[in-house]
Amino acid sequence: MRVLIVGYGNPLRGDDGVGPEAARRLAAELQDPEIEILTEVQLKPELAELMSRVEIAIFIDARADGEPGEVRIEEVVPREPAEQTFTHQFAPPMLLMTARILYSRIPRTFLVSIAGQNFELSEGLSAVVKAALPEVLRTVQSLSQTRTSTD
Numbered sequence: 812m813r814v815l816i817v818g819y820g821n822p823l824r825g826d827d828g829v830g831p832e833a834a835r836r837l838a839a840e841l842q843d844p845e846i847e848i849l850t851e852v853q854l855k856p857e858l859a860e861l862m863s864r865v866e867i868a869i870f871i872d873a874r875a876d877g878e879p880g881e882v883r884i885e886e887v888v889p890r891e892p893a894e895q896t897f898t899h900q901f902a903p904p905m906l907l908m909t910a911r912i913l914y915s916r917i918p919r920t921f922l923v924s925i926a927g928q929n930f931e932l933s934e935g936l937s938a939v940v941k942a943a944l945p946e947v948l949r950t951v952q953s954l955s956q957t958r959t960s961t962d
Contacts, residue, residue: 813845814955815861815918818871821852826879826927826940830871833947840948846955854901856909863914869954870903870922871947873940877926880939882946884954887920921954923947 818834820827831850838848847861854870862868870887877883889911890904903922910917925947928937936944 812847812864813866814843814847815865815868816846816848816871816951816955817851817854817858817868818849819851819854820873823932823934825929825931825933825935826925826937827873827930828934829873829925829927829936829940829944829947832936833871833944833951836944836948837951841952841955854903854906856901856906859906859909859913862906862918862920863910863916865918867955867957868903868918868920869951870920871951872922872924873927873930874924875927875930879926879928879937880943881926882943882950883922883924883926884950885922885924887922889917919957921957923950923954 818830820830822828822831834848834850887903889907891908907917907920925943928939
């Protein structure tokens, strides 16, 4: 496996479910044995082990800031966890640091986030987030083809 894609968020909180929805769509479209695609409600420290075995990791998540539907791409760097190490706030930078500490290896990592409109208790994505999903899928597919410095 060369690429790990993780779509995370809570599908019962409206647009917070965009990560898992994008991951499900990518799994249906991408039939590549070098790519593993997971859905998670929240990130778990156990993902650090998987991250240590890939060249590229891509996370897909909703965010509360920005214009609804806006897609943002960030390259993630390792970061020391705050005092509340393993809580709901476990984020990609902390996973990278965990992989570095435990496995001495980290992949090139990206966060693809989309600004949501509705985070209330509800199923389904808002129209503006649904409309932005194709851009998210194209972005993730493009990032999955990124060459690493060791290639």
